[in-house]
Amino acid sequence: MKDLSQQRRIPALFYCLMLMLLLFMTVVGAATVGAARLPLASVWQVIVDLFWGSTDAVETLDSVGAAARMIVLEVRLPRIFTALLVGAALGVAGAVFQGLLLNPLADPFTIGVSAGAAFGATIAILLPTFLVLPVFLSGVAIVPWFAFVGALLSLALVYFIANNRGRVMPESMILAGVIVASFLSALISFCKTIAGEKLVSVVFWIMGGFSGALWSQVLLLLPYCVICMLILQAHAGDLNIMAMGDTTALQLGVEVHKIRRRLLLVAALMTAVAVSVSGVIGFVGLVVPHINRILLGPDHRRLLPASGLLGGLVLVAADTLARTVAGATEIPVGVVTALLGAPFFCVIFKKKFHQ
Amino acid sequence: MASSHENWDVLFEANNLSCGYGTQVVLNKLNFKLWPGFFCGVLGPNGCGKSTLINTICRVNEPLSGSMKFAGRELSMLSRQELATNIAVVPQETHIAFPFKVREVVAMGRNPHLTSFFGAGYDLKNEKVNRALAATGIAHLSERDITHLSGGERQLVLLARALAQEPKLLLLDEPTSNLDISHAVKILSLVSAGVAQEKLAALAVFHDLNLACLFADYLFLVKDGTIRYQGETREVITEKILTDLYELPVKVYSPPGIGRPQVSVLV
Numbered sequence: 001m002k003d004l005s006q007q008r009r010i011p012a013l014f015y016c017l018m019l020m021l022l023l024f025m026t027v028v029g030a031a032t033v034g035a036a037r038l039p040l041a042s043v044w045q046v047i048v049d050l051f052w053g054s055t056d057a058v059e060t061l062d063s064v065g066a067a068a069r070m071i072v073l074e075v076r077l078p079r080i081f082t083a084l085l086v087g088a089a090l091g092v093a094g095a096v097f098q099g100l101l102l103n104p105l106a107d108p109f110t111i112g113v114s115a116g117a118a119f120g121a122t123i124a125i126l127l128p129t130f131l132v133l134p135v136f137l138s139g140v141a142i143v144p145w146f147a148f149v150g151a152l153l154s155l156a157l158v159y160f161i162a163n164n165r166g167r168v169m170p171e172s173m174i175l176a177g178v179i180v181a182s183f184l185s186a187l188i189s190f191c192k193t194i195a196g197e198k199l200v201s202v203v204f205w206i207m208g209g210f211s212g213a214l215w216s217q218v219l220l221l222l223p224y225c226v227i228c229m230l231i232l233q234a235h236a237g238d239l240n241i242m243a244m245g246d247t248t249a250l251q252l253g254v255e256v257h258k259i260r261r262r263l264l265l266v267a268a269l270m271t272a273v274a275v276s277v278s279g280v281i282g283f284v285g286l287v288v289p290h291i292n293r294i295l296l297g298p299d300h301r302r303l304l305p306a307s308g309l310l311g312g313l314v315l316v317a318a319d320t321l322a323r324t325v326a327g328a329t330e331i332p333v334g335v336v337t338a339l340l341g342a343p344f345f346c347v348i349f350k351k352k353f354h355q
Numbered sequence: 356m357a358s359s360h361e362n363w364d365v366l367f368e369a370n371n372l373s374c375g376y377g378t379q380v381v382l383n384k385l386n387f388k389l390w391p392g393f394f395c396g397v398l399g400p401n402g403c404g405k406s407t408l409i410n411t412i413c414r415v416n417e418p419l420s421g422s423m424k425f426a427g428r429e430l431s432m433l434s435r436q437e438l439a440t441n442i443a444v445v446p447q448e449t450h451i452a453f454p455f456k457v458r459e460v461v462a463m464g465r466n467p468h469l470t471s472f473f474g475a476g477y478d479l480k481n482e483k484v485n486r487a488l489a490a491t492g493i494a495h496l497s498e499r500d501i502t503h504l505s506g507g508e509r510q511l512v513l514l515a516r517a518l519a520q521e522p523k524l525l526l527l528d529e530p531t532s533n534l535d536i537s538h539a540v541k542i543l544s545l546v547s548a549g550v551a552q553e554k555l556a557a558l559a560v561f562h563d564l565n566l567a568c569l570f571a572d573y574l575f576l577v578k579d580g581t582i583r584y585q586g587e588t589r590e591v592i593t594e595k596i597l598t599d600l601y602e603l604p605v606k607v608y609s610p611p612g613i614g615r616p617q618v619s620v621l622v
Contacts, residue, residue: 102452237466237477240455240459240463241463241466243452243453243455244449244451244460244463245449245450247410247415247446248444248446248449250413250414250415250435251413251415251439251442251443251444251446252439252463252464252466252467252520253435253436253438253439253440253466253467254435254466255435297454297455297456298453298454298455299455299459
């Protein structure tokens with residue numbers, strides 16, 4: 001990682017408060033815009049009702065108000081909160097992977113979790129073509145579950161390859177991830193060739209998106225992500241010390257191998273669930289931690305929460321663009337993050353790294 | 356050798372200690388002791404296993420066989436965290452990739468004292484961090500990025516970090532091999548002061564014979580996988596012993612006013 005000369009750092013607390021404010025404004029803005037044009041006032045009313053629950057007001061709504069309430073509450077907000085949680089998970093996981101693997105190119109997908117999820121999802125999408133599904137599976141959204149299992153299996157495989165008697169070296173983790181991911185990509189390509197009319201679904205799922213998000217999904221995601229993030233945050237100080245190298249970290253009392261194993265697994269599990277509900281959304285997990293590192297310095301104790309907030313903010317904004325800019329057609333959100341993220345990051349990179 | 360220190364409480368004791376990697380034995384059946392308040396030096400040709408010894412004592416490498424005792428306890432019984440509250444290491448040269456501030460790096464030395472079930476902890480405003488910064492004379496650098504310091508300044512930061520650990524035993528792995536003579540003397544004087552005032556035990560691997568003569572009270576001379584000679588500096592710095600160790604003709608002399616021997620190579 002190139003050093004950042006005498007960078008002035010922004011106070012972390014101020015920065016995080018600003019991000020929270022921006023995030024709140026983005027959420028409200030995102031709930032306001034969409035295919036159905038809703039007046040700002042009725043959107044506000046729904047949000048105020050949601051948080052300060054005056055349920056008696058619902059009965060007095062006219063038909064426009066009721067429709068607005070329905071759209072905001074059941075369509076837009078679950079989608080926004082799913083994007084927020086996935087973005088936060090990818091931001092935090094990206095910062096952890098970059099810190100653990102001591103590699104600026106690392107992101108949540110470096111160790112191949114996304115390929116596993118994509119393969120699982122592909123199987124789930126193609127399955128009904130070749131098999132009659134058992135009755136208990138019909139009507140269940142099986143794609144995220146298959147994606148999650150695929151992610152877990154690929155993680156287990158990568159870990160099995162990289163593990164050397166309880167020690168996992170960063171380089172072997174990256175190598176194992178690349179090997180497993182390329183193998184799975186070949187399998188996915190094979191599946192695509194026999195996918196027929198399902199090809200479009202497969203391609204769209206892999207490119208990532210949040211359409212059809214449900215509150216039930218948010219309620220599954222929320223505790224899962226929060227627990228993972230708390231564990232990672234508890235070890236943020238260890239990550240700082242481990243950035244000094246294994247030998248120094250051991251001499252400073254850090255159980256390097258145990259902590260690295262734990263952090264890799266927790267960050268990968270969080271990535272797995274994020275990928276399962278949203279598909280492969282690139283760039284957020286790579287760029288968000290870098291921007292924060294430039295602004296806040298390398299201390300992971302600040303970097304992780306800030307990356308969670310900025311990741312959530314970026315993905316809510318990107319998803320809002322994805323569902324609005326092209327009218328009725330949805331652009332895959334992964335396309336938006338890469339199209340906007342790459343040039344933006346180039347500007348920062350040229351300005352800050354090449355001083 | 357009936358020196359006065361034989362009667363002190365032994366801090367560290369190695370019995371038939373063999374060090375190395377896998378099946379490769381680098382150091383074979385070493386026996387030695389370290390005492391609080393003594394500055395011990397290790398000398399020997401390149402590749403004789405000096406750094407391996409340091410890494411084995413701080414358990415970055417596990418010993419191949421033999422035992423190590425720290426303050427009467429088996430070293431292998433201490434947890435990684437306990438170990439780091441008792442033994443600190445100043446490394447030879449550290450590449451630090453991330454632009455941490457000097458204060459952040461020194462504060463990491465407090466980690467073993469503050470780590471809990473909830474992970475690593477260190478406190479930037481800790482009084483002991485300030486004391487370590489002041490003791491090494493780098494308080495004015497505390498807000499600078501470590502990546503922007505000179506080699507000598509960086510080594511002072513790493514010494515400050517080791518002092519912030521408040522160890523009983525300080526290990527130094529060629530701490531001055533890349534420094535100019537004034538920085539080298541500064542670092543070693545600080546270690547000497549810690550040894551004299553705080554009754555630290557110090558074990559330093561030396562590159563430079565004359566610096567070792569100036570600062571070490573006691574020397575271990577390593578060759579061919581064993582401690583070939585050990586004793587107080589004046590006793591072991593002789594022309595016969597050094598010629599045997601380095602296979603070079605040398606002249607030992609006593610410059611007036613410093614009370615310690617110095618060595619010149621005759622070529």
